[in-house]
Amino acid sequence: MYGIADLDNCYCSCEKVFRPDLEGKPIVVLSNNDGCVVARSNEAKKMGIKEGVPFYQLAEQFPNQKIAVFSSNYELYGELTGRVVSIIRQETPAYFRYSIDECFMYLPDASIANQSTSFLQSWGEKLHHRVRREVGMPISIGIAPNKTLAKIASKLAKKYDVYRHCCMIDNDYKREKALEWCPIEDVWGIGRRYAARLQSLGCKTALDFAKHHKGWVRLTFNNINMVRTWQELNGEDVVPNEELAKKKSICTSRSFNGMVADYDTLRTHVSNYAARCAEKLRAQNTVASVVGVFLHTNAFREDLPQYWNFQEQRLVTPSNAGITIVQTANELLQKIYRQGYQYKKAGVIVMGIGGDSPIQQDLFDIDAEQIQKMRRLDQVVDRINRLHGSETIVLGSQQYTKKGGVGKADVFANAIKHDFRSPNPTTRWTDIIRLNVNDKPLEQ
DNA sequence: TCTGGGGTCCTAGGACCC
DNA sequence: TCTGGGGTCCTAGGACCC
Numbered sequence: 001m002y003g004i005a006d007l008d009n010c011y012c013s014c015e016k017v018f019r020p021d022l023e024g025k026p027i028v029v030l031s032n033n034d035g036c037v038v039a040r041s042n043e044a045k046k047m048g049i050k051e052g053v054p055f056y057q058l059a060e061q062f063p064n065q066k067i068a069v070f071s072s073n074y075e076l077y078g079e080l081t082g083r084v085v086s087i088i089r090q091e092t093p094a095y096f097r098y099s100i101d102e103c104f105m106y107l108p109d110a111s112i113a114n115q116s117t118s119f120l121q122s123w124g125e126k127l128h129h130r131v132r133r134e135v136g137m138p139i140s141i142g143i144a145p146n147k148t149l150a151k152i153a154s155k156l157a158k159k160y161d162v163y164r165h166c167c168m169i170d171n172d173y174k175r176e177k178a179l180e181w182c183p184i185e186d187v188w189g190i191g192r193r194y195a196a197r198l199q200s201l202g203c204k205t206a207l208d209f210a211k212h213h214k215g216w217v218r219l220t221f222n223n224i225n226m227v228r229t230w231q232e233l234n235g236e237d238v239v240p241n242e243e244l245a246k247k248k249s250i251c252t253s254r255s256f257n258g259m260v261a262d263y264d265t266l267r268t269h270v271s272n273y274a275a276r277c278a279e280k281l282r283a284q285n286t287v288a289s290v291v292g293v294f295l296h297t298n299a300f301r302e303d304l305p306q307y308w309n310f311q312e313q314r315l316v317t318p319s320n321a322g323i324t325i326v327q328t329a330n331e332l333l334q335k336i337y338r339q340g341y342q343y344k345k346a347g348v349i350v351m352g353i354g355g356d357s358p359i360q361q362d363l364f365d366i367d368a369e370q371i372q373k374m375r376r377l378d379q380v381v382d383r384i385n386r387l388h389g390s391e392t393i394v395l396g397s398q399q400y401t402k403k404g405g406v407g408k409a410d411v412f413a414n415a416i417k418h419d420f421r422s423p424n425p426t427t428r429w430t431d432i433i434r435l436n437v438n439d440k441p442l443e444q
Numbered sequence: 445t446c447t448g449g450g451g452t453c454c455t456a457g458g459a460c461c462c
Numbered sequence: 463t464c465t466g467g468g469g470t471c472c473t474a475g476g477a478c479c480c
Contacts, residue, residue: 031448
């Protein structure tokens, strides 16, 4: 059997952990640059706030409504969800972290374990309570013979209180009932496009789709993933388990706060994205053989001249060295930069990723000693940044020049807008919560 | 004035090999 | 008038996930 643990309204729930006063109130969390709504509390969903609406339209759509607004704070979300995963690690024989807020769990088959399935049901309920008590976040659990059905079960657990946060699909009767309830667009693996096609073909629910013949699915979609989804809805276990594979490409890109026309500022942005890519490569013990850079003007501003471009370059020797990746990215930027445009977004992609030991060296590249030196340098930089906070040490080209000097505080100053960012009480000494012993106890 | 940031996989088609 | 039968690799485009 498979289980899935899914954090309810993850980012909003994270914000509530240190703000219990927000319980029961509408909350939204915004994307980078305070751009769009990316997460909503149940109360915000009930109000009719849609996912993805630009923040500036929120006040127009909901005038005179009190909504708690937060900029996204990934430092906080990463740390709190990590606590949830550490509990799951203790409670399950094996698991796979699927995303920041979801974890698949491999559970012993109740019939093999010679237990009644009610054992798994109460196990799920206990997991929910433990996470709630120890981290302060609500989690929903779905259990079923495959991952697609487990996802549907977790939606049911989220939606109906009778399941007590854990819903199990363990026989054909329950399976059909769940599929009948589940709209086709809510099935894992069926996105907007396929959902529209299926609806036009008369499939409104997961059950409508599952009742078709396998051959019809193959012919209609000519796609192995759709056939697998169909098989899983019918109870088979065929979607491969993606274990913690190393990433095959890594991208760091940002929209700017406002627009950027001058080359120097652009270069500083790109240097930071490149350095971040190199950091991610090192964190998973890999090197990249290709670096790419892209540049965009603001597509929403139809009144302004538009330009976008992308170029990539192969490295003579695959690398994860900050200096090498940043230097290559800057050379590429120079090639695609055109004067006279207002840029809105840039990004760095590293591809052709492979293991970092041993690295295949080029006959004509710089000597091995130089590579070793850069490797040691990066190791020291990584350690310092891990210990004292990211961007404590950066390359010169990553520094934004600003009056009043440079330094840690200035590295990302004004690079990204986050006017409603919450503190980080679990990761920053400056944000730690202080209790004054002389304070009167809080009133209930 | 303001509109996110990451990833993966599959298929078709073209270029190339023998 | 007729023109084979295997492969691999790469890219673009389109779908999906969170």
